[in-house]
Amino acid sequence: MSSHSYISITQKPISLIKLKQPKSSSKHKLLLQLLPSPRRAGRFFVPFLAIWALLNFSQLPLPPLSCGRFLPRLRPPLRPHDEFWRWAQATTTVHAQPCLSFSESYRNTSSDQDTTTATAPRKYMIAVVSGGLNQQRNQIIDAVVVARILKAALVVPVLQVNQVWGDESEFGDIFDVGHFKMTLKDDVAVVSTLPATHLMRRRVRAPVMPFNADEDWVRTNYMHKLSRDSILLLRAFDSRLAKNLSSDLQKLRCKVAFEALKFQPWIEDLAEKFITRMRVEGPYMALHLRLEKDVWVRTGCHSGLGAEADLLIANERASKPQFLTSRTKLTAQQRYHAGLCPLNANEISRMLKGLGASEDTRIYWAGGEPFGGEKALQPLKSQFPKLFNKWNLARHGELDALKHKPSVLAALDYEVCLRSQLFIASHGGNMARSLQGHRTYMGYGKPIRPNKKLLVQLFMNNTLSDTEIRKKIKEMHTDSLDSASHFNVSSNRDVISFPFPHCMCTNQT
Incomplete structure (x- = not known):
């Protein structure tokens, strides 16, 4: 925090003392004779000061008078930029808050587990997780x-080195291990490493979990598999556990995702x-742009950067057909x-612009290096010059160690x-x-989920004006801002994307 400068003021006014004046030359005496005396100067200065104050006072933006009363000052009209934020931050009809009220049987099972582990041999589970963050x-x-279902102690998860990103970060390099353990202490025992008594015991690899x-x-x-002398090793289970588990x-999923991690x-x-x-100029919006090369390869889509770029992606996809993850016949x-x-x-x-964002809208974009570099971002940057990412915002040296x-x-x-x-x-x-x-x-605010199918139809419709x-x-996209769309109850909805109703409650519930 920058320090503030202060002007020291003495408690007593400085007294004026008569100083000995240097001898004046003849030119100085003539100048003094031409200047008016202090008394004469005061006669001219006081009226001048009054006129100056009156002129300046007349420039103040006072409200007009009508019938002897002051009219209220009119509020200046909202700029398009303000209208956009008013629309984007509109209040919703449904108000909910985090509400992790576990059942009595769940809490009792937690306390039973705490008392039995002191005497019974503890079972351990090691999870190896892969992919991006x-x-x-x-x-x-x-x-x-899974550790909770099996009543096993969870060793701090192992982050597998990603072959694409080449990141060797461990769990503790990214997440607060102490906070993770403390938050989950009533749900699952979390340990940093296996105890010495278990280091030489056999690890049993769990069967591959089906979807x-x-x-x-x-x-x-x-x-x-979790017998007395065994340790369960769990891997390759991404998106395989059912979405509609018990309440x-x-x-617990929400507690891990939004509080423990x-x-x-x-x-x-x-x-x-x-x-x-x-936030230096007010609110900002965030974009997660999926414009990286591997995204275009995996989706089997054209990047919009021209025939040469499309051919490059097509050739890479042909050499690595396993990258095309779904709907291969399209x-x-x-x-x-x-x-x-x-x-x-360009489509973003x-x-x-259709949503009402102006060129003054501050935008933070997240994501990796776009395929095509700056050319890929140019249509967006030309319309929204206040476009930033972490590299633009960082001061000299702030991100050097994180490249x-x-x-x-x-x-x-x-x-x-x-x-x-x-x-x-x-x-x-x-x-x-x-x-x-x-x-x-x-x-923290409501997300907008682009309706890409309808957007494509609009962009290709040449009969409509801008x-x-x-x-x-x-x-x-106005419905995307209505929180009611996020609070629709569906058993198959991913609770991490839609935490209501399992993890949130309204004033009425």
């Missing part, structure tokens, strides 16, 4: 749930600096019409997006889903 987060959440595995499947297939386990303090401090810099054009492709910078720009730590850089993006006044993702994904639920849970297109864009 937010994919790892999802697996950590489910690992805690949509429920609690019964976990107990049936894993419980017998208590859904609450806290980033290291130094990461949060650095993110806070970026947030402060983004062409790039069919995927685009179906709304399965990421929005490129058109959508933002080869993509997981930490992703954590910074996550925090800045979480605290924004508005969040939009161009293509969904793990980060977008997690942020959607986290922002709902914390009350004004009509913008009107329709705003209409189709």
Whole structure:
């Protein structure tokens, strides 16, 4: 914090004393004769001062008088920029807050587990999680749930080195281990390492979990593996645990995701600096742009950067067909019409203008290096010059040590997006889903989920004017701002994206 400067004022006024004047020359005497005496000067100065004050007072913006009364001053009209934020931050009809009220049987099981582990041999589970930061987060959440089902102590999860990103960060490099343990102490015992008595014991690799595995499947297939002399090793379970578990386990998922998984303090401090810099002129919005090369390869879509760029992506996809993750029979054009492709910078720009964002809107964009570099961002930057990311906001040297730590850089993006006044993702994904639920849970603002299928239809409709297109864009996304759409009860909804009703409650519940 910068120190403030203060002017010291003495308690007594400085007394004027008669100083000995130097002898004046003849020129100085002549000048003194021409100048008026102090008394004569005062006669001219006082009226001049009064006239000057009157003229300045007349310039004050006083409200007009009417019938002897003051009329209220009219509020200046809202700028388009202000109208956008008023619309984006409109209050909703449904008010909910975090509400993790576990059942009595769940709490009793927790206390029983605490008393029995002191005498009975403790069972341990090791989870190896893979992928990017937010994919790892999802697996950590489910690992805690599995450990709870099996009544096993969880060793701090192991982060597998990502072959794409090459990040060797460990759990404790990114997350606050102490906070993780303390938050979950009533749910699952978490230990940093295996005790010495278990270091030489055999690790039993758990059978591969099928998709949509429920609690019964976990107990049936894993419980017998946790014998007295065994340690269960769990891996390759990404997105395999069922979404519609019991209410208590859904609450546990939220507790892990939104309360236990806290980033290291130094990461949060650095993110806070970026947030402060983004808010220097008021609210800001966050974009998660999925424009990286591997995204275009995996989705099988065209990037909008021309035939040469499309050919490069097509060749890489042909050499690595396993990268195309779903709907392999669809062409790039069919995927685009179906709304399965990421929005490129030009489409994002058109959508933002349709929503009412002005060129003064401050935007933080999260994500990796776009395929095509600056050219890929140019359509967005030309319309919204106040476009920043972590590299633009960082001061000299702030990110030098993190250039080869993509997981930490992703954590910074996550925090800045979480605290924004508005969040939009161009293509969904793990980060977008997690942020959607986290922002709902914390009350940080409502996300906009682009309706890509309808947007594509609008962009290809040559019969509509720009004004009509913008009107329709705003209409189709206004529902995204209504929290009621996020509070619809569905058993198959991912509780991390939609924490209501399992993890939140209204004033009426």
